[in-house]
Amino acid sequence: MELRFTDEEIAFRKEVRAFIDAKLPKALREKLAAGHHPTRDDIVFWQKTLNDKGWGVAHWPVPYGGTGWDAVKQYIFLEEMMMAPSPPPLAFGTSMVGPVIYTFGSEAQKKRFLPRIASLDDWWCQGFSEPGAGSDLAGLKTKAEKVGDHWVINGQKTWTTLGQYADWIFVLARTDASVKKQEGISFILVDMKSPGITVKPIQTIDGGHEVNEVFFDDVKVPLENLVGQENKGWDYAKFLLGNERTGIARVGISKQRIRKIKEMAAIEQRAGRPLIEDQRFREKIAEVEIELKALEITQLRVIAGEKKREKGKPDPASSVLKIKGSELQQATTELLMEVIGPHAAPFAPEEPGSNEPPIGPEWAQTIAPTYFNVRKVSIYGGSNEIQKNIIAKAVLGL
Amino acid sequence: MDFDLSEEQQLLKDSVEGFLSDTYDFESRKKIAALPGGWSPEVWAKFAELGLLGLPFAEDDGGFGGGAVETMLLAESFGKHLVLEPYLATVILGGGVVKRAGSAAQKAEHIAAIAEGARTFALATTDRHSRYDMFDVTTTAKKDGASYVLDGEKAVVVHGGTADRIIVSARSAGSRRDRGGIGLFIVAADAEGLIRRSSPTQDGTHAAEITLSGVRVDADGILGDPEGGLPVLEAVADEAIAALCAEAVGAMSELTDLTVDYLKQRKQFGVPIGGFQALQHRAAEMFVALEQARSMAMFAAMTASTEDATERRALASAAKVQIGRSAKFIGQQGIQLHGGIGMTMEYKAGHYFKRLTMIDTLFGDADHHLAQVADYGQLVSTA
Numbered sequence: 169m170e171l172r173f174t175d176e177e178i179a180f181r182k183e184v185r186a187f188i189d190a191k192l193p194k195a196l197r198e199k200l201a202a203g204h205h206p207t208r209d210d211i212v213f214w215q216k217t218l219n220d221k222g223w224g225v226a227h228w229p230v231p232y233g234g235t236g237w238d239a240v241k242q243y244i245f246l247e248e249m250m251m252a253p254s255p256p257p258l259a260f261g262t263s264m265v266g267p268v269i270y271t272f273g274s275e276a277q278k279k280r281f282l283p284r285i286a287s288l289d290d291w292w293c294q295g296f297s298e299p300g301a302g303s304d305l306a307g308l309k310t311k312a313e314k315v316g317d318h319w320v321i322n323g324q325k326t327w328t329t330l331g332q333y334a335d336w337i338f339v340l341a342r343t344d345a346s347v348k349k350q351e352g353i354s355f356i357l358v359d360m361k362s363p364g365i366t367v368k369p370i371q372t373i374d375g376g377h378e379v380n381e382v383f384f385d386d387v388k389v390p391l392e393n394l395v396g397q398e399n400k401g402w403d404y405a406k407f408l409l410g411n412e413r414t415g416i417a418r419v420g421i422s423k424q425r426i427r428k429i430k431e432m433a434a435i436e437q438r439a440g441r442p443l444i445e446d447q448r449f450r451e452k453i454a455e456v457e458i459e460l461k462a463l464e465i466t467q468l469r470v471i472a473g474e475k476k477r478e479k480g481k482p483d484p485a486s487s488v489l490k491i492k493g494s495e496l497q498q499a500t501t502e503l504l505m506e507v508i509g510p511h512a513a514p515f516a517p518e519e520p521g522s523n524e525p526p527i528g529p530e531w532a533q534t535i536a537p538t539y540f541n542v543r544k545v546s547i548y549g550g551s552n553e554i555q556k557n558i559i560a561k562a563v564l565g566l
Numbered sequence: 567m568d569f570d571l572s573e574e575q576q577l578l579k580d581s582v583e584g585f586l587s588d589t590y591d592f593e594s595r596k597k598i599a600a601l602p603g604g605w606s607p608e609v610w611a612k613f614a615e616l617g618l619l620g621l622p623f624a625e626d627d628g629g630f631g632g633g634a635v636e637t638m639l640l641a642e643s644f645g646k647h648l649v650l651e652p653y654l655a656t657v658i659l660g661g662g663v664v665k666r667a668g669s670a671a672q673k674a675e676h677i678a679a680i681a682e683g684a685r686t687f688a689l690a691t692t693d694r695h696s697r698y699d700m701f702d703v704t705t706t707a708k709k710d711g712a713s714y715v716l717d718g719e720k721a722v723v724v725h726g727g728t729a730d731r732i733i734v735s736a737r738s739a740g741s742r743r744d745r746g747g748i749g750l751f752i753v754a755a756d757a758e759g760l761i762r763r764s765s766p767t768q769d770g771t772h773a774a775e776i777t778l779s780g781v782r783v784d785a786d787g788i789l790g791d792p793e794g795g796l797p798v799l800e801a802v803a804d805e806a807i808a809a810l811c812a813e814a815v816g817a818m819s820e821l822t823d824l825t826v827d828y829l830k831q832r833k834q835f836g837v838p839i840g841g842f843q844a845l846q847h848r849a850a851e852m853f854v855a856l857e858q859a860r861s862m863a864m865f866a867a868m869t870a871s872t873e874d875a876t877e878r879r880a881l882a883s884a885a886k887v888q889i890g891r892s893a894k895f896i897g898q899q900g901i902q903l904h905g906g907i908g909m910t911m912e913y914k915a916g917h918y919f920k921r922l923t924m925i926d927t928l929f930g931d932a933d934h935h936l937a938q939v940a941d942y943g944q945l946v947s948t949a
Contacts, residue, residue, distance in 0.1 A: 169568060169569055169570065169571060169572075169575070169635045169864070169867075169868065170567065170568045170868065171567065171864065171865065171868035171869070172567070172868070173567055174567070177567065240567045423946050426946045427946075430943075447937070447940065450940035450941070450943070451936050451937060451940045453940065454887075454936055454939040454940040454945065455887075455936065457884075457939065457945040457946045458862075458884045458887050458888050458936075458939060458945065459858065459888070460946055461862070461865065461884055461888075461945055461946065462858040462859075462861045462862045462865070462888050463858065463861075464861075465861035465862070465864060465865055466857050466858060466860075466861045468567060468569070469569055469860075469861060469864075472567070472568070472569045472570075473569075485857065487850075488853070488854050488857050488858075491854055492854060492858065553847070555850075556846065556847040556850035556851070557843070557846065557847075557850075559849075559850035559853050559854070560846035560847065560849055560850045561846075563850075563853060564826045564846075564849055564850065564853060565826070565830070566826065566829060566830065566840040566841070566845075566846050566849060
């Protein structure tokens, strides 16, 4: 048992950090560190940069473009990216549909889609949630019917993150309404340029536009775009959501935010002294730091345990990562709110290309939107209440 | 980075777990708790035979060269079975001071005796008003030729009533809260001027209030620099914190299992209460708290030998905070989910809760250590 990183792992961290320092433009880095969202072009640029280096889909199996790094190196790599911070990878491609395709897809699908996911030539989005199917995802109603050599899809998806940029969407659709709800669902890949698809923006409480509604009106999709077997889509969806959970702790993001809290608390004041000198405030930071340290080790334990698990079966303990990871992301944004105090007030959603100086301290302008935005993390990817159901059933046997 | 146990470590874990499973069930523990002094010399002899009492000492000193991970494995088993024997007091605390500060002669005199099970120790560091500050020492040590004369009172000395030797911290120079000027002295149980009043504690162990009136300690009882004892005490405390964290994890893990089993068996409204979502979620939260605590107990073990003392102490503090928080939650919820039966002395759950509650008060509670982490200010660094 050894918690210290090996010399090789430390050298690897340095290599990753040096690469990021050399390739990530300073302006982009500063923009993200200040809490601004990356643009579509920022995300594509960074994915292509990584992919040119051979790191675009580091966690994939080597034959599909992966690096062959062990779990610890994967962890170090992701943590360095989050701490930089760099634009996050587009999870819908690299962490969601990519692994589903290389695990369950046909050879033709692998050849056609995987390289374009790695290079982000195809922007993917997720067609899972519906207005009537959130936590009860298997209750979804969007329907795919076989007509001749096509599927015809009708229905509505929602909360489709960054769907406004998407080239493709992976859709869970009902293909058999006569069986148990989990047994009549299929996993289908749909070109967003198909006639009959309409994307409508949803504005969230932070003022941003991340999520969308996607409507399907007699959308024709070639039969060959079915992944795996018909009516087995629920298995693939569970596989996908399990993969999502192991990456969801976002320890690096919370670490980066704690650094920011400390920097800003040295500038902002309480009772005429820097806030960081206030014992109560320092203890609040320490509470979060301790839970985060514990979470980091819990995450490493889950990663280490994965080596011994059956392939494709995520550890139900990864629900701990989702619960604690989201709570800590939220706790760090709450502390940032406390740091800026009254300067949280101005509401000025980002206008691309605007040169107007912000009202109030520059560093304050993204704080409240981020606080409001990050309430999502305990809701998406299986809400924290669903995670507790999973622990109760799959771990505790209740 | 590696969370696997070595073959030897796995063997150690299995042998301790095997012995305690066979001999230390809850009914046996009740009988042991009722013995004078509150622990069993027979079990102690068996610990010696299994090599547990010499575990964390260097082979050159008569030990088996075990490290913090070995201690963690032992302590976790002790926590599961609510072991009452004075392992912490004798091996980790008493032995911990001797192995760090003792001369070659002192080590030869005491460590083999500890390893054989022939001698028990206690460590007296708490004064009436010192709370968790080990540098806040009012007990005095006055130099008299080559000897020192100790006067003062020490509170809640764990296993102080039965210990053959008590290591006492006393002020040889400076004023009440100075970090320097603290000495460590070995006092024999039958020393003239030593009065011990022992009682059971909330968790079934025993602790003593110790009065020292002109107790003379000769050169062979002075451990290291008589004005430089604090760094030794702090290193010993950090090792003890790591052991207590692991013990608490053992107790939390058993209490969580016990509670989940109860939820499956107990029927109300015609169904097992474990089917109710309000209770399922509480149990899931206990599991989350347990996993976080388990991670920090491992962290404490694996960082206990950090070279820089300031960093080492902050890391131990971080672990103790997490353990304190998790233990309070799991302890309280473990009782709540059991309902009335959890309140009874005859049932096991309450005893885990009581031990966990006492562990929080040993070597600093969660709030004490939170302040230490806050002052350190860099637990979350860049790597």
